[in-house]
Amino acid sequence: MSLVQAIVLAVVQGLTEFLPISSSAHLALVPWVAGWKISLDADAQLAFEVALHAGTLVAVLMYFLRDWVELALAGFGIRSSAAMTDEDLAWKRRMFWFLVAGTIPGGAAGLLFEKFIEERLGQPVPIAAAMILVGLVMWWADRTARLEGHMKQVKLGDALAVGVAQAFALFPGVSRSGSTIIAGLWRGMTRETAARFSFLLSTPIIAGAALKELPKLIHAHRAGTLDMSVSTLLIAIAVSGLVGYAVIAFFLSYLQTRTLKVFVVYRVVVGILILLLAFLHLGPAR
Numbered sequence: 001m002s003l004v005q006a007i008v009l010a011v012v013q014g015l016t017e018f019l020p021i022s023s024s025a026h027l028a029l030v031p032w033v034a035g036w037k038i039s040l041d042a043d044a045q046l047a048f049e050v051a052l053h054a055g056t057l058v059a060v061l062m063y064f065l066r067d068w069v070e071l072a073l074a075g076f077g078i079r080s081s082a083a084m085t086d087e088d089l090a091w092k093r094r095m096f097w098f099l100v101a102g103t104i105p106g107g108a109a110g111l112l113f114e115k116f117i118e119e120r121l122g123q124p125v126p127i128a129a130a131m132i133l134v135g136l137v138m139w140w141a142d143r144t145a146r147l148e149g150h151m152k153q154v155k156l157g158d159a160l161a162v163g164v165a166q167a168f169a170l171f172p173g174v175s176r177s178g179s180t181i182i183a184g185l186w187r188g189m190t191r192e193t194a195a196r197f198s199f200l201l202s203t204p205i206i207a208g209a210a211l212k213e214l215p216k217l218i219h220a221h222r223a224g225t226l227d228m229s230v231s232t233l234l235i236a237i238a239v240s241g242l243v244g245y246a247v248i249a250f251f252l253s254y255l256q257t258r259t260l261k262v263f264v265v266y267r268v269v270v271g272i273l274i275l276l277l278a279f280l281h282l283g284p285a286r
């Protein structure tokens with residue numbers, strides 16, 4: 001893999017991880033559409049993608065660093081500052097354990113089904129179908145949402161519902177942020193609250209995936225199958241992180257005053273184009 005290819009994929013990861021358009025779909029589709037012959041074996045390819053996720057993990061950790069410090073301390077009854085009221089301590093303590101509970105469905109699904117899904121559903125047609133279907137569901141959720149709930153109003157049932165939705169992100173084309181934001185909207189959250197909760201909930205899942213696949217990345221590098229230098233890998237991680245941080249800031253600001261309509265249209269249009277390429281045999285051979 002060349003430096004240019006690694007940077008392009010890093011930008012794609014940073015742009016699509018936090019927008020509801022599916023990073024896994026774009027990481028699979030961009031090389032397919034571009035006709036790149038990337039000489040990575042399956043484990044090395046997955047390890048490289050997880051390395052890019054490590055970049056976006058750094059992005060979400062840095063953006064929500066203060067939140068995570070306050071939540072983690074509050075989770076064990078510790079005030080992060082003398083100015084924190086009893087009310088703030090109470091809801092942040094609940095929120096921390098809600099996030100722990102919400103992480104369980106996605107973590108369990110990943111351990112049980114990740115490899116099976118990647119091997120059977122990582123092709124253009126099922127990815128395109130998921131892009132379109134989830135786009136339509138997102139349109140419905142966005143159109144019918146009550147948009148009343150803020151972070152302080154999040155309940156355990158909300159966290160579990162969003163956590164179950166996060167498990168569906170294993171399917172390429174679904175999108176972690178897309179599925180979790182849809183669930184948040186169905187539970188009555190505002191768009192910004194749904195996205196913020198989604199990003200917080202994604203942090204331990206992304207971290208767990210990165211730690212789980214790190215040995216494969218190290219093994220691929222030592223075995224010479226990674227086909228890229230350490231410097232190229234580090235540059236890709238940095239680019240992914242920088243782009244991801246900017247996207248988080250943009251998206252949360254965007255949702256304060258706008259709907260998800262543009263992402264619905266994007267998903268449906270891209271899904272249709274990919275189906276046309278696949279059925280007309282215009283895409284590169286795989």
